[in-house]
Each structure stands twice: as structure tokens, then as C-alpha cells.
Amino acid sequence: MSTTLAEKIETPTHVQQLEDATVRFCGDSGDGMQLAGTQFTNTSALVGNDVATFPDFPAEIRAPRGTKAGVSGFQVHFSSKDIHTPGDTVDALVAMNPAALVTNIEDLRSGGILIVNRDEFDKKGLQQAGYATDPLEDGSLEPKYKLHKVDMTKLTRLAVAGSGLGQKDADRCRNMFAMGLVFWLYGRPMDPTLRFIAEKFGKRPEVAQANTAALKAGYHYGETVEAASTQYHIPKAKLPPGRYTNIEGATALSWGLMAAAQLSGKRLFLGAYPITPASTILETLAKHKNFDVLTFQAEDEIAAITSAIGAAFAGEMGVTASSGPGIALKGEALGLAVITELPLLVINVQRGGPSTGLPTKTEQADLFQAMMGRNGECPLPVIAARSPSDCFEVAQEAWRIATRFMTPVMLLTDGYIANGAEPWLLPDVSKLRKIEVKHPGPALDGTDNADESTFLPYQRDERLARPWAVPGTPGLEHRIGGLEKQDITGNVSYDPENHQHMVNTRARKVAGIANDIPLQELDGEETGDLLVLSWGGTYGACATAVHAVQARGRKVSHCHLRYLNPFPRNLGEILNNFKSVLIPELNMGQLRLIIRGEFLIDAIGLNKVQGKPFSVAEIVEKIEQLLK
Amino acid sequence: MSTTLAEKIETPTHVQQLEDATVRFCGDSGDGMQLAGTQFTNTSALVGNDVATFPDFPAEIRAPRGTKAGVSGFQVHFSSKDIHTPGDTVDALVAMNPAALVTNIEDLRSGGILIVNRDEFDKKGLQQAGYATDPLEDGSLEPKYKLHKVDMTKLTRLAVAGSGLGQKDADRCRNMFAMGLVFWLYGRPMDPTLRFIAEKFGKRPEVAQANTAALKAGYHYGETVEAASTQYHIPKAKLPPGRYTNIEGATALSWGLMAAAQLSGKRLFLGAYPITPASTILETLAKHKNFDVLTFQAEDEIAAITSAIGAAFAGEMGVTASSGPGIALKGEALGLAVITELPLLVINVQRGGPSTGLPTKTEQADLFQAMMGRNGECPLPVIAARSPSDCFEVAQEAWRIATRFMTPVMLLTDGYIANGAEPWLLPDVSKLRKIEVKHPGPALDGTDNADESTFLPYQRDERLARPWAVPGTPGLEHRIGGLEKQDITGNVSYDPENHQHMVNTRARKVAGIANDIPLQELDGEETGDLLVLSWGGTYGACATAVHAVQARGRKVSHCHLRYLNPFPRNLGEILNNFKSVLIPELNMGQLRLIIRGEFLIDAIGLNKVQGKPFSVAEIVEKIEQLLK
Amino acid sequence: MSASLTLPVLKPADFASDQDVRWCPGCGDYSILAQMKKVMPTLGVPREKIVFISGIGCSSRFPYYMNTYGMHSIHGRAPAVATGLKSVRPDLQVWVITGDGDGLSIGGNHLMHAIRRNLDINIILFNNRIYGLTKGQYSPTSPLGKKTKSTPMGAIDNPLHPLSIAIGCEGTFVARSIDTNIKHLGEMLKRAAEHKGTAFVEVYQNCNIFNDGAWDYATDRDTKADTTIELEHGKPLIFGKNRDKGIRLHGLDPEVVELGKGITEDDLLFHDEKAPEPSLAYLLSRMRHEDGFPEPIGVFRAVERPQYDAMINDQVAQATKERGPGDLNKLFATTETWDVAS
Amino acid sequence: MSASLTLPVLKPADFASDQDVRWCPGCGDYSILAQMKKVMPTLGVPREKIVFISGIGCSSRFPYYMNTYGMHSIHGRAPAVATGLKSVRPDLQVWVITGDGDGLSIGGNHLMHAIRRNLDINIILFNNRIYGLTKGQYSPTSPLGKKTKSTPMGAIDNPLHPLSIAIGCEGTFVARSIDTNIKHLGEMLKRAAEHKGTAFVEVYQNCNIFNDGAWDYATDRDTKADTTIELEHGKPLIFGKNRDKGIRLHGLDPEVVELGKGITEDDLLFHDEKAPEPSLAYLLSRMRHEDGFPEPIGVFRAVERPQYDAMINDQVAQATKERGPGDLNKLFATTETWDVAS
């Protein structure tokens, strides 16, 4: 249902052109702010802006109405330029109640637009938010912000009066009113949302009608009541031509896995145990069983990974997905996958730690665990996605490595990537790179009586990968397991030299992947004063910051790592071409320690563990400080 | 039952004085080689030698008799000087069957003494060992070694004929015959073993008598038949004065834990799940319940550690012990202990990995796991024992740190330390350092109705340790858990700045331990060409090697780390005083990466993963090579 | 701790912590919390001697709301935490709060072993037949065919029956109640607290956000008299709005019969919570609404057996009696020693 | 794989791998291995379609000795490995070999969930009531008071009864046999292989090194006729050297009775392995030697229920039928898209 929209937006007197803008909707978790944000994002994408989003959920399912603990927010950054972050500061803030106001106001730039639902600013609401006096009246907000006090509850109830909905349901439409108002403010068309409403509530026309009415009411409220004030227009972004959709990281990752399975001609088996923020992968894949996808909700994370190992031994695509605490439980089984040398994908959607930590917040603090969190010498490849849409490609790349080298692969994303969304140029499926998988055929004599000693499960190819012999193949019957194996035959061996040889071989195999992956690319000059080295979800903020300082003529380049183990062959060389190296991470310096240890360079860290992504300003500031 | 032995050893014509000697008993796991070795060790210790041992078990419980898989060995190094290793090469080898011979002969120095039980060198035996021709006859052993073919089976049966034992039991005495012979060879008294026999078989006099007869028969066989050949004498070692016992690492560790409990006035709760080579800790502690020791054999390793966390919350001494794969399973729970800031000991008796790996062999490859094997920013102190007797002190030190800083502590040993034995100067119990533990008393108003908000579970002391409030204390009721906590109150908090603050604080607390531990000591000059940096069980080999090259006038010093996280304050300084640094490890360079990353020095590794300790020669060679 | 000896009279409110309760409005957890606070003062245990241990889940937030000692541990491990706690401190009253996912999925093994060891602890399993905290995936008690976020085409795992499992692993106290049946729930909590040994109580709990109405048949005013049956020790199994129906044994199979028409109470199955063998309790645990049976609530089984926490401490006492309190010098002396003269 | 279609006649020896068997001489595992090799050729399944999955333990070395596909996985996790394997490859015959520690201690939860999901796999639990491989610590089936390396003063955990648990978690096929009763053992293995769904078989196995004689009462020539009773579907429970004793139900309690003296076979309990409700099987699982009962061997329960591996693949088939085979382009088209012109 692709649509090229006619620009049929009435242009009132005062229209101000902007390059980009950031809007945040916030309110009670019951207020439907996520939906409002998503709709606004899609609409902005549809009118041709580049967009980046940042949903922020409370940890509680439904904290008591009106409490700070219950505040849910959704931030959208939309622009006529290509952008990578949801924006540092907010240009327009919609706050549905006092708790939402108090917890979000500090992110609104001074002079920014502030739209509040005045009806919620009663005694109880103010007190729950901890306001001694009413901020709408005590002058603490004006003239600092362009304050719009709107009686959203009353107006919405009026608007939907006809629909015959009860008050509870009527109030559920307030988010539509707020959206309508913001749509008008930024001159966005209502059609996509109207279509959405029609689809979503198709079966309950009265609800559909009410939502429509509320949306329009909000829009017209803007046109009429607010007619005096300015309306803003953000022109289309110049994105490469093609067909786009707006995609979330979790969806892109799931689709990438499905694509990888098809490209390698495998069934996709996901063994997973629900955990925030990784559950969405299980939930998404479960919807697409017609892609020959089998989703197994295991009794725990250990069963999740070991079942995936079983699927791998069976010759299919075994995947497991979890988050920090769940990955911690998989350490022992990862060892089994490493020593049995079976292809396997282990996905860690990182969240705030340690322990249960901050389940709904983002962090990058599981890199150590990914690289070193196992007993014995137990190396495995680690790769990380950099943005929501990047997940689609990274999933395929991870599976390509797993099968070419017969090894488990750890794929890192984080809550910010998984829940965030961005426009994605739909790929030409026919051009996706095939993933060739070879299985040894039946024993030469073809009979089932072939002496299995003729098959050598640890006889390696030029990449040091062992053969992936699949049950059902006559004559290849063999046994593998967690005890050290004899080279070539794979029989149990306690021989000292053999153990050394196997440890070396497993390490060499993983190190050898460096010859199979692209050389590291660099954004900026080959040499310079400072290299910003980043990985994972900090890509957007780092890229934007580096571009900003480059624009000021600074000799700064940006190097973003997809491959964390092994590193690209040319990384050392790149690092040595810069006077200093800055490694921004949402942890206390995990990549930094490894880079220092491996390359003996005095890399500097910019570290933050606050459950939220870097702002561009934070990075720019650090860069400038280092260049002083 | 201390004994000062009269030196009443008959001195025959040819007695050769030696500084030290290494003997290895090897045979089928059913042949009682471990017992022979232990007896020989104790006797040597009793006559005043310094000793070091290396038992080597097969992975199978009882592989079929006579197979290589079933060979069990026990090596004893005894000396008139103080020694730290079981010896690189063997001076005298006792091989009870062909399989034992073929798997051990390469370790016998040329010219060494070789004693074999000829009766086992029949067709079947030779074939099981893979001998085409009989090595006793084909000249492959002579004149290279001093070969003694002894009809041990026949002679033993003769010797015990009177006892009325069946043949199966009679043959069980062959190890005694072999011991007797070696006792004679090295002029050791039989009394301790005779005492041992009397005690062990007290209830079965016929067995006691048979063993005695076999032992003496072997001894007299030496005197008479072998009278011609030489006897060797190793004078007493000059150990510091005092009372000694010969102690195994597992015992020393268990006793150290019991001492720590007593010194801190706590009950000792061990939550453990059996695993080689850590099970002996559970088994040893279970024997000493009168020390107020509670041993809980949990359903798995996760229950083992979480039950210990429960004991810690209850206010007692919670300990869990396992080995690599079991520790991997504890990662998530370790995070809980870190964020709840409870004192806890986690002991890892390392074995060969990855995965199930080489369960009965030694390795040091779990350092990464100890330091980094958890989700999130999750630092905890890591300390390692260097030798069997050192475990007694390290256990107390670990508990001291855990309680002073309210943190879980990871204590590393390995299979080599746990199973090895050495003379131990019994400490003066009254002089052991007390471990002061403070618990906040009842709320001031003393009543049970104290508003619990008056108690602040995360209000820290000068060491940043939080109070250890014990259930049962009125007015201190409080809740802790795995979610991020608010500073001071310990309430659940999702506040970004608070998270950053708590992550920083937990890290600073652990780093601060550096101010509480002794400065790093150095063996040798403060500056020089090379520093050998070691940790854990490689101490003995490294110390011996460094002494050897120092004797040759090399500017080499030795620095052995007990504290791996945090490092002693002065470590960086020490490292910088040497031209180069060598880090020998029984892994592929785990400490090395961390040292390089932290101190940016180009440390060199000597790495070995062969399931066995370093030989002194390997290290000496590497040192000399580096000095070239 | 002398204070703990004098027992000031406490009110339910004294057991409320200072934290705001953060369950969804309408969640069944609220009423369980309310009943727990009601029961607490009646147990005669000083507040500081009570500890609540939970895993992870909505239900597992419970300890934060009780003004006692407590730990919100990690997913599924609460029974193990409680085992260590109770072993070293048998003087404490220990409660384990868990959910159908926490207790039966990831934590099933710990639950099973805690029950068979029969530590003197009380385990309350909030069964809402869904994963609440993670927003609506199916759980081990979700019925076959259940459509959830993780099973859009319906669940294909046979559900577990918490009580059948508890009985299958040697449970000594096994009971069931319902969040909205507050009087009965209160009694069950009290009975659990009074039982010596592991008390396991399943509570039907409504998750009105992700699995609303899962227990309607058992809570609905009009139907509950016919869909549930209250077990009473020594009494016949009678139910129904006008108590005119009963359960009779036909061989080993229970059957629903109408009283009157020649069938008297004496023909019915009589409940015996103290039966040494658990066969009756097991049989009762198999009576399911979907098979046309009223579902029993109340105490299925309550027998006395030795408790792990008592025995582990008995062994310490016995060892101390036999060998005297631990003395390191004595211990050293048991080894073969030798002296090196100076 | 056409070769796999023609079924050459195989002998037990064809199922022996080239690895030396490394159990202790005299270990009960040998005879289980022998029976397995005997049964294999009778199943009509080509060797390459058979997979043995085990955990860790002496018993778990089993797969190394079978010339089929196999994995010696990690401790306790074999049922989970088998679940993934069988789900993606329902055409394979999957066996899980486990021990009383591997299966009931660390692996208890996986065992429980595999059984309730009723995948079409066969789980053989070697019960030697001890940890063999780790050299003699007690296990979940070791009797109370058992002195072992880890319990010098005697075990204080109530032992678990493997069959009670299997029945407590919805087992559809539950059986028991004895290592030395080779004919019976062979039959049980065959029955297990033929059952559709999870077949759970407990085998009494002697560890002659660390727990020798644990099952003497059930294996001893002179006593076994009185200490064990062979279950046969539809037949009365009769036992004894001269088959003169039987089991009668007294209410829900089994009792041993002498035949004759007015008691005829018809008074006895008749076995019904197909009983829809597991109450009978459960009751039988409670008959213990220590309580003066003969211990039942044979098939306790064998009923047909839907199997997880079949259903998970049915959902794939159904989804494909309804929506057609997965097509990424179609998938992309389901989203709100827009075009950017060049």
C-alpha cells in the first residue's frame, strides 16, 4: 500500500521553514504515547523526512495512573537532512499530565513549544508529580517556553460525544487529539493515521469514529484557536531513491534472520526465553511460521540455547536470543557450541546492568561477557549492529560467518536499537547474497554399514572449519561432545599436545575470520588529530558529532566497528595514523581495555551508563576538549 | 602423634648422597598408586625432606584394566633444599604394567632408575599398551635406563601366602611391595607406613598382615637381591623450625575457610554441587560439622550460589565452590551478589576447558571468566592461591575482603594446587588475624515499630561498604534485590544519574581494596632486564626458574600476584622498572591482555594449555631466550 | 535483640512498607498482598523475624511492599535463596513468593527440590497462567491452544499442574486458593505458616492486563459454587449452589453425583488431608474444570515429615556433641606431623 | 539419502562404535548397552536416522559406544538438546540417556518440561542412586540417611521418585526395568521406542564401585520374585515365587494379600496402563520395597497425546497453507511504504 503523497497541506499565513525538528510525546503509560509517536514517525517518513526515534518505557507494566513511575515517552526526530539520532533536545513537548511534565521538561530547549493537557493539572495530579504550586500558573514555564494549555480531556470528550463511547473509552482518544494538534503544528497530513484507525478499529466502528473525531478535533483546534501562532514546515529529505519503510530494530533483526535462513536453505529454529528487551524477536518470528520458522519458548535460557544447539546438530539454523542476565546463563552451553564447532547465533539485546539492573533501559556493558564470559580458552566471533535497519544485514552476516567457519557467533544489539526505528530502503531480495552451506554426502560406498571411522568429523577445510555432517546421512554416523577432542577423528582425547593443538586451532580459526570480512572503513581523512572509534548503537551519535566537528575543519575521523572479534585486519594501521583515539561507549570502557591490550595505544574513553544513548553534544564537547 | 625419627637407616656399602630426587609411581587405577605416592610423600616429609607432589588421575573412574586410559600416576619430588615443584623429569619410575610404562617412560631421565612388574608384561598387556615387541627384552630400555625387572605379582603372592587372602586381594598388595623396594632404594624408614597400615586395616588383621608382609618383602628384596646396586640418601631439608604436616591444597583451603568462619564468629555455609576437581572441598567440609559448618549439596550450581547468597543475607558466611563449567553457570547470580553488595566467597578450582574439556587436568584459563564473565558493569575482587598450603591463608584473606567491603570475592585455585601436597608449618592458631565483622544494632528506639525508612541499607562507610543488617534485628527491616538501587536508601531507582553514580561507586569500592592490601613484593632486584610476572599455581615453577637464572647472574626478578583485582597499588611502578616483562600462564595469555590494557606495556607471554603444570626448564629456557 | 521477645500488638498496616505499590490497577496481586498483611499479625512472629524471598515477575515485586526483611532475587531462584537462609537461620519465618513462570518455568527444579527437602518455608505461587512482567507470553500453566504474544497460533505444550508436581515431588503441605476468595485465602496463608515443613500454596490470580478472566469460572459469583469445591478434612466432597452435588469414587476415578436419589453423603469421597500416602491428594489435583469437575480449593495434603533445616542443624549439634566444638589445634593434631628443630 | 530407504539387515554388533567401552568392569551400564544394541535392529529404523543425546555422567558416556549419530552434551541439558533436534527433524529417532543426577538434580527442570511437552523421544534414566562419575556423592534418589562422600553423617533430603515425578508432570509413557533383568529391559526399550510421545524409562542400575548392591533386593535370585512385581496390562497384580501373593486396593491404599484363603484374582487390583487419568500409575509409583511392597516393573502408563514435535511442524504447515510459503517481498509489502523519486 505504497503512497506518494500529494503535498496538499493548507499553508496558513505564518509558516516557518525548518531543517529539522524533534517532538516528544509523554504521558501516562495508559495514555497511548507510543502509538502517537509511532504514527507521527510514520507520517513524517511518508512525507519524505528522514526520521529517528527513541521510545522510553517505564519498567512497570502499569504503574498507578499519574505517578512518575508510570510516565512513558516517545521522541521523534524528523529532518530534511539525513539524520542518525533521535535528537539531543526537544523542540516541541507534549505532556499529558504533571508527572510527564516534571520528568521531561528539562529536555525541552528554552523557547521550545510546550503543549500540556490542563485538565490533568488538578490537586492530585500536581501532588503525584511533586509540584508544590501549579507550574502552569506560577510562571515557572512562561515565558521560558511557548506554553499551550489545552483542555484536552474536555475537548476530546466533546469531540467524541456522538460516538456513544463511555467516558473511559472516550478519554482513550486524547492521544489522538494531541496528535492532531501536533500534525497541524508541523503540517503533516492526517490520511495515514486515518487509514491506520480504519484498519485497527475496523471491527469496532464506534471506536474508529471516535478516534477519527478526536484526531480531527485536535487538528482543527490548531487551525482555529491557535491560528495566530506559527506553523512549521520541514521539507523532504534527500534520501537515495527507492521504496522505503519505517522499521524497528527488532523487526529488522527478525526479518534478517528469516532472510538468512532462506538464503542458506535452512529451517530457522529459535530457542528463546522471554526477557525484555529481547522478547520482541521471539514474538516477531512467531508470526512468520510460513517462512519455515519454528519458535520454541523454552523453560529457561539454558534450554533455549541447548535446544538451538540441538537444531544445529540436526543441520538447521539454530538461533537463541536474550539479554544480559539471560546471556549470563548461556555461558556454559556456549562452551559446548565452541568445542563441538557447530554454527549457532546467539543474540544479546543489551540492557542496563549489572544483575536485573535497568531492564527497560539501554546499555553496552555486555561486551566483556560476549568476548570473555566463558570457562577455558573459548573464543568466538562477536559482531554488533549499529542501527535499527542495520540489523537486517548483520543478522545475515552473522549466519554467513557461523556456517562458513562452523562456530557460534555472538550478535550484539541493545534496547535503543531494538526499539528505535528509522527509514529503510527496501532491499532487492533477488540481489541478497546467497549463503552457501555444504554438508558432506553419504559415505562413498553409500551403504549404511560404512565403518564410521572412515568419516572424520574434525577433518578441517582451508578455513579450518570442520564438516557439518547431518543426521540422516548414511555412513557419517559420529559422536561429538564437550570433552576435548582428538584432532581429525573427533574422538575423546586427553593427550596434552593434542589439547594444545586444538586450543590453538580453535583460536586460529576464529582469528582467520579477519581474512574473510571487509577491511575496516573510515569516515574522514586517513590520518589526523583524533580518531573516534565506536561500536554498536552509538554509531548515530558518533557519526553526527564527527560530521559536526569536521564541518568546523577539525582533523577528526570516525571508525565504526561492526566486527569486534576478530577485528578487521587493518584496524591497527588505522589506529596508528591518528594522534589520539577516543572510544565513546555506554559502559565504563570495555572495548577500550581490549583495544589498549591488543594495540598498546593509549585510547581515551568517553563513558556513560545512564540507561540512555549519548547526545551528540556530549560527544562533540569531548572531542573539542581533546583537541584543545 | 608427632614423631621425631631416629635416623636408624642401615647404611649399606654404596650410598650415594643426593640433593634431591623425583620418583613416580604409575600403574592401573586399581593398583593403588595414589596411596603409594602419598605414603612415600609423608615418609619423606617425616624424615625432614621438603616435598612437592603431582598426582595425575585418569578421567575414567575405572577404565578397563591394563589400558592406557586407566593409567594413574603419582609423582613425588623430595629434597634437602626447599623446593616448589614436583620436578621436571623423573629419577626413578615404577611402572606396574606396560600401559603405565609406555605412557610415562618419556619423563624418565636417561640413566634413571626403571622398576617394572615383569609379570604384567604378557601378550595381552603388551598389546593393550600397543607394544609390538617386549620392551623389556628388545633392548629399547637398556642400557638407556637402569632397568629392574621384578616379578612383583609372584613375589607379592609368595609374601602374603600366609595371610589366607584370596589371590585378588593378595594382588592388591603389590603396591606395598613396590613401595618397600623404593623405600629401600632411598633409605626411607617403613614405620610410618606400618603405622598407617595398622590404622587403616585395623579391623581386618589378615589384610593388615598381608600389606605389612608385602611392604617388608619389597624392602628386603632391595637389601638382598639388589644389594649390589647403589642406595641413595637425601639429607634433611633446612626448613624453618616448627611442627609440620604434609597438606593437600583442597584440605588447606577447607581448613582455611573453617578458620575464617571462626575468626569472624560466623557459621560456615557451603552451597556446592559436585564437580571435579572442586568436590573435595564439599567432602572435606562435610567431615567437620562440629566447626559449625553446614554443607548443602545443591541441585545445581545456580542453587549452590544462590543458597550461599541466602546465607549471606541471613548474616552468616556464605561460600560456594566449583570448577569452570559450574562457575559459568553462576554468572547471573554473581551479578545479584554484586548489586546487593553481600559478602560471599566463590571458589573456582580451575580445570582444563573449554566446556567439559579435560576435567581431571589443570589449567588457568578461567581468569577472564572471573574478571569479566558477567552482564553489565559488574566488578568484583579476584584473588588466587599459589600453592597447596597457601590456600589456608588465602581463604581467610578472601573472607576478610568480602566482609570489610561487602562484596563477593572470587578465589582461584586449580587442580594442580588442589590435589598437590607440600609440608606446611602449622600456624599458631592463637596468632591468626581476627576478622572483625560489624552488624548494625537494633533501631535506636529499640522497638520493632521503628519506621524502616530510618534505616539506610546503602549508606556507606569510609571504605564505601554498606551496612550488613541481619534479619532478626528489630527496626532494620529492609528489602534488597537485583534492580538498580537508589544511593543510600537502596530503594529501586531508574534515575539515570543515580545509575551512573551507583556503577561508579561499586567500581570505586572494589578499586579501593588496593589501599587495604599489602604492596606487591618482589623476589630479586627492584630493576633489571626482565620481570617474570606470575599468578596462581605457576608460582613454584616460576620461582624455581628465576632463582636458577639469578644464580647465573641474570638480572631477572620474580613478581607473583595474589591479588588480581584490584592489582596492588605499586604494580605499575614495579613493571616499569624492567626492560621487559614475561607472563607465564597455563592459558593463552589472559593476565597478559589485562596487564597490557591496564599498563600499556608490551608484556610477553609464555603460554601452555596441556593439562599439566610448567616445567622449570620451560621457563628457564624462555627467560634465557628473551635475554639473548 | 531483646526487643524481639516482647511482642507489641501489630496491625496489618504495620506490615506495609513505605514503597508505592506498582501493580496495575485491578491486579489480583493486590488482594493477596492485603490478605498477607492481615494474616501477619495473627502469627505471633515478630516482624524482624520474617523474611520474604522472591524471584522476578510482577508477583515477585511482593517483598518490596512488606515491611519485613526481604529479597527480590533473580528469576526462578527464590527457593534456593530461601534454602540457604533458612538453613543457617532456622529461627526465621521464611516466605517464598513466586509466579507460574518464575516457579514452574525457569525455577521448576529449585521448587521441586525445595519441596522434597521439606524445609520449613512457605511457598506461595501466584498463578495467572501468563508472563505478566514481560507483557504477555504464555506460561507453563497456560492452556493448550492459548493465543499469546509468543504463541499467535496457540500454545502447543500440555500445561503443568502445579499441585500435581508438588505432590509428585513429595510435598508435605499442598493447598490451593483464589485471589478474590479473600477469607479462604487468608486461612490458607495461615495454615501454610503454621505447617512445619515446606508449605506450597497455589493461588489463582487474575492478570487483568494480559490474561483477564482466566479464572472467571472459579470466581464468578453465579458459577463458582459449581466450578469449585472446598476441601475439608474428614468431610465428604460436597459442592453446588445448594450443596446438592458431590464427588464419588468409582474405582480410582472421581465422578460427579447428585445427592439424593439414593445417593447419600456416606457414598461420597471423604477428604483426608493427613493420608500418609499422597494418592488421594494427587487424584484431587487431577480434577479439572475443563473435564467437568469442580476444582478443589483448600488443603489437599498436610502431613508431618522431618525438615531439612532442622536436620542439617541436628547434624551440627550431633557432631559437636560427639567431637566437641571445632578446635583447629585439635584438627591439626589429627594429621601425621613432624618437628623441625631450630 | 536413498541408501537410508533400503534397510539392510543389521546385527547388534553393527551398532557398536569403534570406541572402547570405559565403564568399570561389572558396571550395570554394560548390560543396558547390550540390550540397546539388541533392540536396535528390531526397530526397523536405519542407523543414520537414530540419534543418542546424553548429558554428563558415567551413564552419559553411552552415545560414544553406539554407532549412530550422538551428542555427549553438558550436564543435565540433554532433554533440551533433544527438543531442538527433534523439532526441526521429526524424522529422526531420538534417545536421551541420563542419570539420576544428570536427569533429576541439575537437569530436573528440562526433564519435567520435555515430558510435559510430550515430544516423540525416548528418555532412559540410569538410576544407580549415586553420582558415579564424580566418585560417589549422594544423588536425588539416594535414600534418607545414606552415607556417602558428601554426606558422612547420612543424607537428609527425602529422595525423589523418578516415576512419581514423570507422572506428576503429565507423562504419557512411564516404565521401569532393571539392568540385570535383560529380557524385560529389552522389552521396555522396545515399548519405549514404539510409543508416540515422550517415553520415560527408569532403569535400576548397579554402580558396583560407589554404590554396590543398591538394588540387590530387586535383583537377588532368591528375593526378587517377592520384592518386585511385573505389571501387565489388563492383568491382576500377582507376584511371589509361587505367584501366590497379590496387590489389592483398600480404598486408595494398595495392600499385599495372600491368594487363596477366600481371596481370588478378581479381588486384586488389575493393571490398566491406558487409564486416561494417571491416578493408578501414580499410586503404583508409590509402592516401595521399604514399605513392604513389591516394586512394580513394566509399563505403568502408556497413553496417546498430541506430540510437541508434530504440532510445532503442523503450525508451520498450516501457516504456509494459509499464507503461502514465506516471501520477503510480500512481507515488505505488508508495511506502510513510500517512494523517494530519483
Ligand SMILES: Cc1ncc(C[n+]2csc(CCOP(=O)(O)OP(=O)(O)O)c2C)c(N)n1
Ligand atoms: C534470567 C532471566 N530471564 C528472563 C527474565 C525476564 N522475566 C522476568 S519475569 C518473567 C516471567 C514472569 O512470569 P511469572 O513468573 O508468571 O510472573 P508474573 O509477572 O506473571 O507475576 C520473565 C521471563 C529475567 N528477568 N531474568
Ligand SMILES: Cc1ncc(C[n+]2csc(CCOP(=O)(O)OP(=O)(O)O)c2C)c(N)n1
Ligand atoms: C555443570 C556441571 N556440573 C557438575 C559436573 C560434574 N558432574 C559430572 S557427572 C555428575 C553427576 C553424575 O551422576 P549421574 O547423573 O547419576 O550419572 P552416573 O555417573 O551416576 O551414571 C556431576 C555432578 C559437570 N560435569 N558439569
Ligand code: SF4
Ligand atoms: S501485568 Fe498482570 S500480573 Fe502484572 S501487575 Fe499488571 S495485572 Fe498484575
Ligand code: SF4
Ligand atoms: S563408577 Fe559406577 S556407574 Fe560409573 S562406571 Fe563405574 S560402576 Fe559404572
Ligand SMILES: [Mg+2]
Ligand atoms: Mg504469571
Ligand SMILES: [Mg+2]
Ligand atoms: Mg547416578
